[in-house]
Amino acid sequence: MGDSMLSQNQMVDWLEGVIEAIHDGILVIDRSGTVQLINEEYTQITGVKRDQIIGKPLLQVRPSAKLPQVLKDGRAREGVFRKEKSMEYVVDMAPIIKDDEVVGAVSVCKSIPEVYQLSEELKRSRKRVQQLKQAFGRIHQSTYTFSHIIGQNKDLLHMIERAKKAAATNLSILLTGESGTGKELVAQSIHHTSSRSSSPFVPVNCAAIPSALLESELFGYEKGAFTSSNEDGKSGLFELAHGGTLFLDEIGDMPVDLQSKLLRVLQEGTFRKIGGLEEQKVDVRIIAATNKDLPSMVANKKFREDLFYRINTIQLAIPPLRKRKDDIPAILTSLLKEQGNTNIQVAPQAMSTLHQYEWPGNIRELKNAVHYAISMCEGSTISVEHLPDTIRPTTGYRPTDRPRLLEDVLRDTEREVIVSVLNKTGTSVVGKKAAAKQLGISLASLYNKLSKLNIT
Structure with missing residues (x-):
């Protein structure tokens, strides 16, 4: 055990290394107010070099310093604005206490630009949280179950039986049927029965959103991605559906160029926002629906064959009312x-x-x-x-x-x-x-x- 103990000099060196690794400016004074330690970041923020201040009374070098006051009253201070020549920064100060006695004090500094940057990041994060709350408020959580599908028709009951089995898997599902047959009702029922039922069910009608906007709706965009974009960026529906189900209604109306990007998400499990550089992982189950003849569209090069096979893992045909x-x-x-x-x-x-x-x-x-x-x-x-x-x-x-x-x-x-x-x-x-x-x-x-x- 003794071999693992650091000597006093080693301990001092080790602590100095730790302090140098800290991104904030650090200054330490002893009980007499003499500066015992600063790190390089302190010099970068204040402009005061090590040989100008180490071993000297802090008030001698910095007559307006507030840290010696902490020695007297033992009270910590936060967010104190300081200025040294042209350098502006914010300081947190605290006493060093040993055996109920103040034996020194430490000052932790952040430059004003850094504080401003952190403040802006906090604002953006708060806006982001609010944006997500609003977006989740608009999310159509699944309210329908298989019990809401009314009827005893043989083909309908067969479809429901297969849908319940499909719900227990994580496979992509393609719902086919004429307009008005209740494809979203079936999609919600599948989601509600699946292991993802506690996560979001996010529907998007590919035919109702202009093709120029559909990509930003699905994937979102970063701040400043284009001229009319929201200054804080936007969360896409894939991001909002993470852990849950994304229902792509009328997928036959999706532009071909966007189909390739959708295919990549399904294959790789990652996507990139418009204007973004980083790939984001996403765990989303896809339920697609269409009232179109996708095989004919594939033959006519209006729908990607590889995407068709990807979403058509399980196909459920909803019978028309007639x-x-x-x-x-x-x-x-x-x-x-x-x-x-x-x-x-x-x-x-x-x-x-x-x-x-x-x-x-x-x-x-x-x-x-x-x-x-x-x-x-x-x-x-x-x-x-x-x-x-x-x-x-x-x-x-x-x-x-x-x-x-x-x-x-x-x-x-x-x-x-x-x-x-x-x-x-x-x-x-x-x-x-x-x-x-x-x-x-x-x-x-x-x-x-x-x-x-x-x-x-």
């Missing part, structure tokens, strides 16, 4: 319950009309039709005349001979629902607030829809 019309009564019951209208019944003729319709908009269109019918129905029974014109057979409209696009059908149905509700609530601000509440959307969303649908 292939499972027997589920319509159960879905209606669920939708009416969701709207708090369990007392409302659907007349047999109206139910027959719903069964005859082909539902190009699937569950989403059915949900809009139910909202519309509830608004039109003044009693407790939904009849044929309460259904949207696009569904009622009296209009002569049949999906098989329609020249109209699906988006036109959905837009017209949405417009009818909103107009009917506003006819009841009125178009004043109070009326629009009531309409928004009845429609289950925010007032801002209602105003956006009014403008988009040209409703006055």
Whole structure:
């Protein structure tokens, strides 16, 4: 044991080495106020050299020094501003106490530029934390489980069974199906059942975000990455989804150049922010969804073949509503319950009309039709005349001979629902607030829809 003990001189040398390694300026005085030790950083900050001050009373070299006061009162001081000629710095001071007696004092200095830099870094870190809090506040945490998928259709139940098995893995999943079939509901259910359920579920609609902005949304960017960028940079959705699931809806609309960057993240598990130099590791499970024929897009060079195989590890096809019309009564019951209208019944003729319709908009269109019918129905029974014109057979409209696009059908149905509700609530601000509440959307969303649908 004695061989491992340092001699007094060795201990002094060792301590001096430690002090020299400290990035802050250090000055130590003994009980008489004589300077016993400084490090090179102290010289760099104050400009005072070792041979000018070592072994001399501190007040003799620095008449305005505050450290000797610490010897007298034994009280530490923090953040004391000091200036030596043109050198400005901030000092923390503390007494050295042994056997309840003050035997010296130590001064720790930081230059003003360094303090300013640390202060700016702290500000940036606080903004970063706030930005992350706001971003996490916008994250769509999974609220749906497999129990929310209504129906007993054979193909639907087979898809759910496979989805539950897929949820137990960490493999990428591709959800295929027409618009409105409930792909995000399935994605949330998979996430909720997986080992990642306590981590974020982050959805992004690749078709809804302009291609020029999609890269920054996915990967984020560093401070000053481009002219209009946020001065503090931005966190990307990959970063926010770390440990959880990133749901890439309408992935068939992702630009080809961005597909290659997505592929690299999936292969390497790392990404780089726009304007950044460092690679960031990320642990994200990908669930992608599309209503497009990706194999045809691959053949036509509109979608990368290697990315297709990467996201298509497990493919789950969600059947359209027209292939499972027997589920319509159960879905209606669920939708009416969701709207708090369990007392409302659907007349047999109206139910027959719903069964005859082909539902190009699937569950989403059915949900809009139910909202519309509830608004039109003044009693407790939904009849044929309460259904949207696009569904009622009296209009002569049949999906098989329609020249109209699906988006036109959905837009017209949405417009009818909103107009009917506003006819009841009125178009004043109070009326629009009531309409928004009845429609289950925010007032801002209602105003956006009014403008988009040209409703006055």
